[in-house]
Amino acid sequence: MDKWLIFLLLFTAILAQTAYPQYDRWELLDCGLDSIDVNYDGWLWLTDEVFIYTGQKKTLQVNNNNLPGYINTLRYFPDGVKNCYTLYPDPQYKFIFRAGFYYGNYDGLSKPPTFDILLDDHFWATVNTSSSDDQPIYHEIFYKPKADRGNTNVCLVQTRQGEVPFISSLEVAYLFIEYELNTPIMYSLMGNDTALNLVSRNAFGGLNKVLDNGESTYNSSLGVCLDSTFRVWQPKPVLGYLNISYSDVDENTCLNEAYENQPPDALLKNAISPKNATDSIYLNVDFKNSTQQSAYFVFYFLDYNLSRNPNYTRKFEIHIDGAFKNVVELNNSQFGQVVSLFPVQVSGTANVTISPFSGSKFPPILNGMEVYTAMKMGSNNNVNVKEYYQGVLLDCGSVSREDYYDGWPWMNDEGSISTGETKTLQINNNNLPGFMDTLRCFPDGVCYTLYPDPQYKFLFRAGFYYGNYDGLSKPPTFDILLDNHFWATVDTSSIDEQPIYHEIFYKLKADRNSTQCVFGSYSPRKFEIHIDGALRNVVELNISPFGQVVSLFPVQVSGTANVTISPVSGSKFPPILQWHGSLHSDEDGRYRLIAWI
Ligand SMILES: *[C@@H]1O[C@H](CO)[C@@H](O)[C@H](O)[C@H]1NC(C)=O
Ligand SMILES: *[C@@H]1O[C@H](CO)[C@@H](O)[C@H](O)[C@H]1NC(C)=O
Ligand SMILES: *[C@@H]1O[C@H](CO)[C@@H](O)[C@H](O)[C@H]1NC(C)=O
Ligand SMILES: *[C@@H]1O[C@H](CO)[C@@H](O)[C@H](O)[C@H]1NC(C)=O
Ligand SMILES: *[C@@H]1O[C@H](CO)[C@@H](O)[C@H](O)[C@H]1NC(C)=O
Ligand SMILES: *[C@@H]1O[C@H](CO)[C@@H](O)[C@H](O)[C@H]1NC(C)=O
Numbered sequence: 001m002d003k004w005l006i007f008l009l010l011f012t013a014i015l016a017q018t019a020y021p022q023y024d025r026w027e028l029l030d031c032g033l034d035s036i037d038v039n040y041d042g043w044l045w046l047t048d049e050v051f052i053y054t055g056q057k058k059t060l061q062v063n064n065n066n067l068p069g070y071i072n073t074l075r076y077f078p079d080g081v082k083n084c085y086t087l088y089p090d091p092q093y094k095f096i097f098r099a100g101f102y103y104g105n106y107d108g109l110s111k112p113p114t115f116d117i118l119l120d121d122h123f124w125a126t127v128n129t130s131s132s133d134d135q136p137i138y139h140e141i142f143y144k145p146k147a148d149r150g151n152t153n154v155c156l157v158q159t160r161q162g163e164v165p166f167i168s169s170l171e172v173a174y175l176f177i178e179y180e181l182n183t184p185i186m187y188s189l190m191g192n193d194t195a196l197n198l199v200s201r202n203a204f205g206g207l208n209k210v211l212d213n214g215e216s217t218y219n220s221s222l223g224v225c226l227d228s229t230f231r232v233w234q235p236k237p238v239l240g241y242l243n244i245s246y247s248d249v250d251e252n253t254c255l256n257e258a259y260e261n262q263p264p265d266a267l268l269k270n271a272i273s274p275k276n277a278t279d280s281i282y283l284n285v286d287f288k289n290s291t292q293q294s295a296y297f298v299f300y301f302l303d304y305n306l307s308r309n310p311n312y313t314r315k316f317e318i319h320i321d322g323a324f325k326n327v328v329e330l331n332n333s334q335f336g337q338v339v340s341l342f343p344v345q346v347s348g349t350a351n352v353t354i355s356p357f358s359g360s361k362f363p364p365i366l367n368g369m370e371v372y373t374a375m376k377m378g379s380n381n382n383v384n385v386k387e388y389y390q391g392v393l394l395d396c397g398s399v400s401r402e403d404y405y406d407g408w409p410w411m412n413d414e415g416s417i418s419t420g421e422t423k424t425l426q427i428n429n430n431n432l433p434g435f436m437d438t439l440r441c442f443p444d445g446v447c448y449t450l451y452p453d454p455q456y457k458f459l460f461r462a463g464f465y466y467g468n469y470d471g472l473s474k475p476p477t478f479d480i481l482l483d484n485h486f487w488a489t490v491d492t493s494s495i496d497e498q499p500i501y502h503e504i505f506y507k508l509k510a511d512r513n514s515t516q517c518v519f520g521s522y523s524p525r526k527f528e529i530h531i532d533g534a535l536r537n538v539v540e541l542n543i544s545p546f547g548q549v550v551s552l553f554p555v556q557v558s559g560t561a562n563v564t565i566s567p568v569s570g571s572k573f574p575p576i577l578q579w580h581g582s583l584h585s586d587e588d589g590r591y592r593l594i595a596w597i
């Protein structure tokens, strides 16, 4: 059964210096939200609408006041096995991705589904949305976006018959601290190709509340130094230890600024310690998976009393599954320490032991611990995971990531093309659609790469509005091709100041794989090379090849040799030449090069 779907591709006028895509440092998405944005805990949450075009929105009737505000709407995906969010986190930074799921019996079936989530086509987690304590389920991962992808995908994949994936929230925030020049490092052992999938992030001691960034990253009025990013630290009571708390820390300083990963101060001011100086701290970490994995551990140790007492030290050792890992010494000059261990091979449950160094008069102390499993995030060439879409509206040459026109979201075309120059027109004509005020022009070869879902027939519609963007008052004529087949010759001269459109229905061949070079442009350029008036070569540049190297040898020369590259009669386009050095093109489009020998 074929469905007709609308696939619109608009490139306003014809076809530079590629504008850098607009990347984000954070984005808090309240999935399924109807309004544009909303505030929770002082943070702005946006609707997810411009990041995904599929799925349906639902508002829950929630009676539980202890739930975060963003869980009262969700987006669910009754159609399609895989549905994806397209995000634009800045690839310069490491990011935290946190997805929240609160079922709330939104479908009245009392059957919380289980499904998978993917990050840039890599398995991230299996989400089991049944919750015994009526709380949202979260999955969190650190990842440095790949610059060459242009965007980052978070996909929900249905894996079980009748179990429809949904999502309540998606937080994406960079792991970077801005307010200090000497910024501490964030997760220094995490490589650019590794993602860290959160297993646990715990604060120890007598804490009874979750630590996060609260209403701001830094509450200066209280000297409360909160989490610098969007991490959430769960208090973890462990029986049999003393709860240590340092409440008299100078209120005007943030302890955390000095330490790797910059944990919240409340974490550093609380700790557990054995009652007896000769005892150890024992903790278990359940990886819920018997397969051997590579884990990343971070331990936070700080004894604030040591900062004002030179007369004692704490010295202890870290063991994981019985294997010695590290010696830690806390003293007057270094009263806090962050220890990162990676890679640590684990499987099933790992046993962490922190024991006093032999002869130490004081027991060990532990303020916090984070555990992650590592995932390799190399480029994925698996063609089966290609992101096909059911429709997209491209506002060619636009620098803003998306804009609404007539209620429809238009994306810029950065993700589909890497060549050409973007231009903005001064338009005085109010009757033109808003997406016509920018365009992409192509002095060189051109190819849009698009991924329409091969299951469906598509409408492709390309729009052109010259608007004298180049000041030459010479609207060009050129060809457009679809999958290397001639589609139309576009004559951009318009008597009535209206855009020119070309439209075609097309169903992608199912056997075509990911590299759908769907759009091309241009009649061939055909030209001749003359040296000192003698014809040497005829060159034709086409959709393929769009480049050519011509070598000539031997060429008899003396004094000054004149090179002329002129269009072959009838060619619609002038010649083009890449050359190191100065070149001049005369009025009729011929290049002249003077070579000194
Ligand atoms: C990781 O990424 C950063 C920033 O993008 C870059 O400066 C650094 O060289 C990269 N490291 C490696 C090992 O590629
Ligand atoms: C999801 O979790 C519930 C409760 O822990 C469990 O009963 C159920 O079997 C799980 N579902 C799947 C598919 O693993
Ligand atoms: C330490 O604090 C935890 C969490 O509040 C509590 O459960 C535990 O009983 C306390 N331990 C002691 C020895 O007071
Ligand atoms: C700082 O915290 C206090 C107490 O929680 C609160 O009343 C105040 O509004 C906060 N200030 C800022 C700037 O967040
Ligand atoms: C501390 O541990 C040692 C060795 O196990 C034991 O001899 C001693 O009695 C313990 N002290 C206390 C106060 O529990
Ligand atoms: C356990 O981890 C391995 C490797 O990451 C993965 O392939 C497997 O699916 C996981 N098993 C479960 C039950 O999650």
Ligand SMILES: *[C@@H]1O[C@H](CO)[C@@H](O)[C@H](O)[C@H]1NC(C)=O
Pocket: 244, 245, 305
């Ligand atoms: C830290 O020092 C204060 C003041 O000297 C003292 O009351 C407290 O018990 C000490 N805490 C620890 C854990 O040694």
Ligand SMILES: *[C@@H]1O[C@H](CO)[C@@H](O)[C@H](O)[C@H]1NC(C)=O
Pocket: 308, 309, 310, 311
């Ligand atoms: C440290 O020891 C010295 C010498 O015994 C003593 O004078 C000083 O008061 C001690 N300091 C503290 C903070 O206990």
Ligand SMILES: *[C@@H]1O[C@H](CO)[C@@H](O)[C@H](O)[C@H]1NC(C)=O
Pocket: 321, 322, 349, 350, 351
């Ligand atoms: C961890 O400790 C438990 C109980 O203390 C033990 O049964 C298990 O074998 C230990 N695991 C490893 C990997 O050492």
Ligand SMILES: *[C@@H]1O[C@H](CO)[C@@H](O)[C@H](O)[C@H]1NC(C)=O
Pocket: 328, 329, 330, 331, 332, 333, 334, 337
């Ligand atoms: C304090 O401990 C650090 C290691 O944590 C060590 O390098 C340093 O020498 C110690 N300082 C003193 C005075 O013992």
Ligand SMILES: *[C@@H]1O[C@H](CO)[C@@H](O)[C@H](O)[C@H]1NC(C)=O
Pocket: 383, 512, 513, 514
């Ligand atoms: C993808 O398609 C191209 C052209 O149809 C073909 O040459 C190539 O082998 C295909 N690649 C894969 C991985 O199927």
Ligand SMILES: *[C@@H]1O[C@H](CO)[C@@H](O)[C@H](O)[C@H]1NC(C)=O
Pocket: 532, 533, 560, 561, 562
């Ligand atoms: C090259 O061009 C110059 C100026 O156009 C002309 O004077 C000269 O005779 C030409 N040389 C040859 C070898 O054609």
